[in-house]
Amino acid sequence: MRLGTKITKTALLAVNKKIKTSKIDLRDVRSNVIKVDIVGCKLFTDCITIYVFLVYLQPNITQTEYLTLFEVFESLYYIHGSNIILLGDFNTPNFYNGNITEPKSKILNNFVTFLGLQQFNNIPNINNSVLDFVFSNLDCAVNCESIPLVEEDTQHRTVQLIVSLYH
Numbered sequence: 001m002r003l004g005t006k007i008t009k010t011a012l013l014a015v016n017k018k019i020k021t022s023k024i025d026l027r028d029v030r031s032n033v034i035k036v037d038i039v040g041c042k043l044f045t046d047c048i049t050i051y052v053f054l055v056y057l058q059p060n061i062t063q064t065e066y067l068t069l070f071e072v073f074e075s076l077y078y079i080h081g082s083n084i085i086l087l088g089d090f091n092t093p094n095f096y097n098g099n100i101t102e103p104k105s106k107i108l109n110n111f112v113t114f115l116g117l118q119q120f121n122n123i124p125n126i127n128n129s130v131l132d133f134v135f136s137n138l139d140c141a142v143n144c145e146s147i148p149l150v151e152e153d154t155q156h157r158t159v160q161l162i163v164s165l166y167h
Helices: 027-032 063-074 103-115
Strands: 002-004 012-014 020-023 036-044 049-057 083-089 132-136 140-144 159-163
Touching: 027 036, 027 063, 063 103, 083 159, 132 140, 132 159
Parallel strands: 049 083
Antiparallel strands: 002 012, 020 036, 036 049, 083 132, 140 159
16 A cells, blocks of 8 residues: 655655555545645554554644644544554654754644654654654654665655564
């Protein structure tokens, strides 16, 4: 399954074809916050179900829009108590540096804390900054992808995510 985004960035979520998937309808999320692009899929294996969400938040997203996004996201009943991977460009570079006093970083921190998620990506871009995050409540390993499926943006490295399917 390949899912793409539509705003100004391009993102690709590729899933091994041996894993059963279904696309998640996120029109409600997109209709409430215009400056977000989000795709999601539900992954099924014999032993686990995982909800995967790939997001791109435009740099000019306001604090109010940022808050609205996560409030709408929290209203998705099926994410509570589920296995979640939330990844992408949240346009909050201060979050990685531990500056959670900045308003958008604080909103993001409250959201991931509420869902019990941890941040796993430590791969810097060309400017030695981490802009893309991988949040999950599963054990994950994030590696640089040596052979990207699409041309790589130097500000956003192509990553491979390896997830432990057993708790």
